[in-house]
Amino acid sequence: MALDKRARLPNHEITEKIIEIIAASKELDVTTISPNTVLTDLGLDSFDTIEFIFSIEQHFDIDIPFRPSENEVSEFVTVGEVAEAVAKVLANKPSMN
């Protein structure tokens, strides 16, 4: 089923989806975002980041452990770091079968 397919997604597909979500939320072109893009460079403040993480949780049906940090906006600095966190949660997600 869909959830299991998502759980086996290669990392680049996770990254692509995350870029798609962030591009849509900030009305940006996906080609301007890469795994090395720093979240704050996209104009994300801490509340934007909370919303962005929520959208990712909704899409992948996962919980991402994350607390906003005032000084750095969040513990995630780059898009790639968010993708790594998602991949880790998906890898540990129990099978739905």
Place this chain on the structure above:
Amino acid sequence: MTSKFRRVVITGFGVISAIGNSSDQFQKSLFDGECGIRRIKNIPTDELKIKIAAEVNDFIPEEHFSNERNPLLDRFSQFALAASRQAVHQSQVVVDQSIATRAATIIGTGIGGLGTQDDAFRALYAEGTKRLHPFVIPRVMGSAAPSNISIDLGLQGPTFTISSACASATHAIGESFEMIRRGRADIAITGGAEACITFGCMKAWEAMRVMSTDSCRPFSADRDGMVLGEGAAIFVLEALDIALKRDACILAEISGFGMSADASGIVQPSAIGAARAMRLALEDAHLESEQIDYINAHGTGTVSNDKSETQAIRQVFEKSADRIAVSSTKGAHGHALGASGALELAATILAIKCSQSPPTINYRLPDPDCDLDYVPNKARTMPIEYALTNSFAFGGLNAVLVIRHPPR
């Protein structure tokens, strides 16, 4: 100093809270450093990440309200009504025809009858109920609390709710103060009430990622968020001349009120906006900053609020900031949103009355970003002539009251 305005005093208050359902119990718990934050009892927590709150305990509505009245009351109105009866009883004011039309009822609430709405809409959307009870609307409406108080006590003056999230009660009390001092009312029943600990509300707050999973530790370096509370505190405000005429026992005087909006982030606080509200309150009271002895801080226990509030206090009070006792009582009664400013005014009145600063409980580690005197963990005996109480809300809405020792 002469003023064109009448002076306004507080002659009674009532409290329903996680640390006591009367002003006496609240006082004892407050100065003993009791923590009202516990594992949630009133709703299932299996699906919640946050399993703690400062719930009101031992409040049995049937002991307060008749079988006819009770079904019309959401929990937030029950709290407001019970606290208003305590307040009127303490003030010994008699509402007769001579003052009824000059008596205002202005109550703050962030959300209103949320529990009733949750239950009704769950029945409708999820359980297939075909019709809802005709009392749903009168229970849910944000103005239900002041409406029921006005009916219960026969108050016939201006009556409405003020809703400005976590500043609701302070705005309501400030507006009541304005009405009396400008002569639009002689007496006001005012304060705040909230009953927001429902499954839906907890899930929504969880999504904000500002909640602590274990406790509320305002200004402590290891603080990690706020804890929801519930309850009400309601006050009797009167024009000083009227209170003196009836020989009332005066608990405190309201001597200034300041309001501002940050006009910046919807959830991120701004030290500039908060500082401006404090300055306006001091100006309104014709006070210099060094005259303030105690500040009851908004102090939510989030990293962001406590740092920003500390900066704001430093901006306003400069060098005298170091000699002011600043405490947050949210570690005791939780963050009761629209009622929080009222619970904190109750704490401020008691601080003045008892010559004691309530402690900031659950404080463990000094934070370089929060470098004021927070009265950690233990109440402190000290004379208090003037105090400030701060409320800062989501939306960047700030409200500050200056409270004074009663005229001697």
